[in-house]
Amino acid sequence: MPIRVNNPGLLTTIQDAGRHGYSHLGISSCGAADSLAYRIANLILGNEENAAALEMTLLGATLEFEDAAVVAVTGADCDCRLNGKVTPMWQAIEVAPGEVLACAGMKTGARAYLAAQGGFAVTPVLGSASTDRAGHFGGYRGRKLLKGDLLRIRQQRAAKSRRARRLQTNPLDTLYPPSPIRVTRGTQQDLFGREAFEKFFSRAYVVSDDSDRSGLRLKGEAIRPLSASQFITDGIPLGAIQVPPDGQPIILFVDQQTTGGYLKIANVIAADMHRIGQLRPRDSVRFAEVTMAEALESVRQQEEWLKTILRS
Amino acid sequence: MISLFRALLELRDARIRNLHPAYASLLIDFDPRKSSHEKLAGLVEKLARQRRPERARAPSVVTIPVCYDTEFGLDLLDVAKSANLSPEEIIRQHSSATYLVCFLGFSPGFAYLSGLPAALRLPRLDTPRKNVKAGTVAIAGSQAAVYPVDSAGGWRLLGRTPVRMFDPEVTPPARLVPGDAVKFVPIDRAEFDATFDKLSNTTPGAKSETTPEAMERP
Numbered sequence: 001m002p003i004r005v006n007n008p009g010l011l012t013t014i015q016d017a018g019r020h021g022y023s024h025l026g027i028s029s030c031g032a033a034d035s036l037a038y039r040i041a042n043l044i045l046g047n048e049e050n051a052a053a054l055e056m057t058l059l060g061a062t063l064e065f066e067d068a069a070v071v072a073v074t075g076a077d078c079d080c081r082l083n084g085k086v087t088p089m090w091q092a093i094e095v096a097p098g099e100v101l102a103c104a105g106m107k108t109g110a111r112a113y114l115a116a117q118g119g120f121a122v123t124p125v126l127g128s129a130s131t132d133r134a135g136h137f138g139g140y141r142g143r144k145l146l147k148g149d150l151l152r153i154r155q156q157r158a159a160k161s162r163r164a165r166r167l168q169t170n171p172l173d174t175l176y177p178p179s180p181i182r183v184t185r186g187t188q189q190d191l192f193g194r195e196a197f198e199k200f201f202s203r204a205y206v207v208s209d210d211s212d213r214s215g216l217r218l219k220g221e222a223i224r225p226l227s228a229s230q231f232i233t234d235g236i237p238l239g240a241i242q243v244p245p246d247g248q249p250i251i252l253f254v255d256q257q258t259t260g261g262y263l264k265i266a267n268v269i270a271a272d273m274h275r276i277g278q279l280r281p282r283d284s285v286r287f288a289e290v291t292m293a294e295a296l297e298s299v300r301q302q303e304e305w306l307k308t309i310l311r312s
Numbered sequence: 313m314i315s316l317f318r319a320l321l322e323l324r325d326a327r328i329r330n331l332h333p334a335y336a337s338l339l340i341d342f343d344p345r346k347s348s349h350e351k352l353a354g355l356v357e358k359l360a361r362q363r364r365p366e367r368a369r370a371p372s373v374v375t376i377p378v379c380y381d382t383e384f385g386l387d388l389l390d391v392a393k394s395a396n397l398s399p400e401e402i403i404r405q406h407s408s409a410t411y412l413v414c415f416l417g418f419s420p421g422f423a424y425l426s427g428l429p430a431a432l433r434l435p436r437l438d439t440p441r442k443n444v445k446a447g448t449v450a451i452a453g454s455q456a457a458v459y460p461v462d463s464a465g466g467w468r469l470l471g472r473t474p475v476r477m478f479d480p481e482v483t484p485p486a487r488l489v490p491g492d493a494v495k496f497v498p499i500d501r502a503e504f505d506a507t508f509d510k511l512s513n514t515t516p517g518a519k520s521e522t523t524p525e526a527m528e529r530p
Binding site (some may be wrong): 020021022023024025026027028029030125126132134135136137138232235236237246257258260261292295296299300303 | 317319329332333334335337341344391417419420421423424459460462480481484489
């Protein structure tokens, strides 16, 4: 019955749309880092949009299926092979009993999602299947997958009603444009001067090796606030860009702490948040400012686009 | 701020994903697919105007037993030296104050407590420890806290509680919530061990990992 993890890859965890509603208890939302690639994997399979899936990081996992299954791999470009034969991403893959699906290193992007028709079966904790590695709970035993772990797929009560569908077009250009990451100015923008914003919006920053799901540390020209005054700790929204005393920005991400004391210069907009999940160490990143109205319009358009991507 | 936070929490409004209260602010994280700043601002203003007197709900006082054994309180002797007080006096002062839960953050269930006696106020450690055990009672600056899960930490460690401060399998998962009052009560090592063993054997979520049985059966 189970799916055996023959090779867990670099960092593979079970994630879903996130664990919301517990930030005031210090519990981070977690959830898929590239929320759109994750959603599309489930859409392709006809799953619930928030069905639990595997998030693989930089180097994919190798899974051995005891039973037949229908799966899909989306997100970062990785070499997927079913019993050694190359199999395409972004579409349903029919796996026969005993077959092995191997996802190799990712050539561009940082994270790929492996969803299974019906969803991976884990007991939700605090309303979510997402792995919380800081709290050691959720997902598969509150941790990343290890060799020999046994996964199960949720049995489909109405399997017949789930139908895998094909995408209309290649979604990559829409999902991952080469344009700068769009941000709005943060609530503490008054604490930064014109010069700081000019620098921030004109320079390229490099993602440091010391980056993970809780935050991406950037290296580049230092940003300074107007005065070096300490700021009182406050809440941190997803995608906040903090500037610690060394002036090197940090993008706070899905596993972030819920409160913090560094100044925030800007915030990644919701419609571009998934792109942060595909940044790799040493990638170069630029930021462009949009208004709050543009940010909200972008997320609305993105939702409309998601409704049109499946072939009828 | 606390009363606005509680009012919003009680609403269980599906548009609001998360609330992040802090010392002097409340961050409201809403789903931009379901609402807008204007609509949320209207809701917040309405609730703020209602300003329920603070209030029928007196702050609940949570008592937390602490064993100040130096096996747990790795920094107790250093703190005593720096404060120019005896370890017994550090324990007496730490356990006689009443603290207020300002907000939670840092790690699941980590409550920032204000009200640390002035004599105990010392800066954080220069180098944070890589692994501080769940239940460790610590101080830093004017704050006190209990580390709820195993994590890194740069605060000064005074002791440990046998009580589980964070358990995702109970409701609410965190023992402390913003607005609670907190007292620390000294216990000896024998009582710590007895309580710790009892809780470890009876609390369903007392394991650091979800058990294999928790994997749903098909």
